């Protein structure tokens with residue numbers, strides 16, 4: 401993933417979550433249209449939903465391989481070491497190990513073990529320090545990551561990217577979160593690896609651009625694209641004669657493709 405982060409510079413790298421196949425197709429098409437690198441993210445929750453990560457992971461890896469765009473397939477928010485092992489064995493080379501709920505030293509110890517295992521197999525690891533809220537429906541936009549602690553954490557664990565808490569919260573349906581740009585700049589100066597913004601759906605366009613300009617390098621967006629897709633699907637299903645999934649998922653896919661292209665162009669500023 402660090403190569404894609406570098407390819408996205410001076411802008412930020414867009415990273416979008418995939419739950420159903422149409423989203424992967426739309427995200428890659430949007431990246432091709434924008435001529436920008438992109439990350440397809442499959443979360444542990446999504447792997448559980450599909451009763452195993454292999455079918456969606458294999459499809460995403462194939463879509464990535466067939467694309468003219470620079471597409472990274474990433475395992476997102478994994479708390480299970482077994483799932484990380486399975487992902488890397490399937491050919492995924494970018495994973496997030498989320499030990500953010502653990503006590504600080506336990507987070508460091510567990511993450512260092514995962515990072516070593518992944519590095520031995522040519523895979524990169526993102527970790528999280530300072531829990532970004534909202535994963536369990538409880539929003540906590542007030543949590544902050546300390547720059548000195550972040551630098552020490554990266555040195556102790558050897559991770560390749562770091563998710564930080566700077567004012568965002570997961571799964572927001574409104575885009576009114578206010579990010580601490582001054583803290584982003586201090587984190588970027590202190591930390592030697594790319595910074596990752598989680599919960600970016602709650603941040604307005606102007607906030608995303610400003611976060612990138614202050615040093616945020618990977619921007620994770622899930623809920624916002626789900627909302628875009630759901631809106632298009634809902635409109636299509638207003639006609640009760642529409643029953644073929646292609647007739648309602650197709651419009652959803654088209655709207656997501658256009659929004660991914662728009663977001664990737666926005667993040668390149």
Ligand code: G3H
Pocket residue numbers: 417476477569570571572597598599600601602620621622623624
């Ligand atoms: O890891 C995924 C992201 O942090 C997505 O968060 O659904 O709030 O955009 P979001």
Ligand code: ZN
Pocket residue numbers: 477570598599620
């Ligand atoms: Zn996240």
